[in-house]
Amino acid sequence: METTDAIDAFAALAQPTRLEAFRRLVRAGPEGLPAGTVARALETPANTMSTHLAILERSGLVTSRREGRLVYYAASFDRVRDLVGFLIEDCCAGNPDMCDAITGIAATARCC
Amino acid sequence: METTDAIDAFAALAQPTRLEAFRRLVRAGPEGLPAGTVARALETPANTMSTHLAILERSGLVTSRREGRLVYYAASFDRVRDLVGFLIEDCCAGNPDMCDAITGIAATARCC
């Protein structure tokens, strides 16, 4: 991952509506959710949400696919992994006991 | 972690100078680096870097301590863990095989 990619991803998440939308997509899993469903859930006008989802997609954090007249957006877990990896790259440089804090991510996220 | 805390943290990382500064602090480990060292490494004026480090500190991503006339800044690994945990919270909702992507974070980061 390049620095500019990481900047785009963090900027995408640094906005309340987009962060909340992304977290909903994370919880929705791989199938994702239609744009309209996200917009209604967050009580945001469709065009505003469309702009936000487009920004999330350009950042690589979500993907989209059309099904009939619905456009489904889904979180990209691979991208999240790469982003976090980029952020903490070489954090312990061969010093395993230094990063206990990091290994607890899954537990903190109630993940897996 | 509250949504506003996460917004502040992502906003702090969504800026090239700050992101690079933070990554240097991550590699520097728990001791951290003096403000001036970071400023010179990134070829950024001291006052500009001071502003950026203050933003990182307010976001909780770094901590600071004074040692003589030097102010050391250090990355907060706990905060990173909480931030990532917040982002992917409930990503697999009892579906362990769904989040293979996440479990590879440590490997991606060459961590531990």
Place this chain on the structure above:
DNA sequence: TCAATATTTCCAGTATCGTCGAAGTATGGA
């Protein structure tokens, strides 16, 4: 007490971003 070093705060100019009304595009059904 004075000077040098390290860092922070103040301030203002420029640029970028979030929002949403209005108009445009795409899909499916009648």
Place this chain on the structure above:
DNA sequence: TCCATACTTCGACGATACTGGAAATATTGA
């Protein structure tokens, strides 16, 4: 072909952010 639904793009206003010169603060040593 026409209409309704779903979503996106355009455009412009107001708000917020990045930068760095200048001045202020903190620490150490002479």
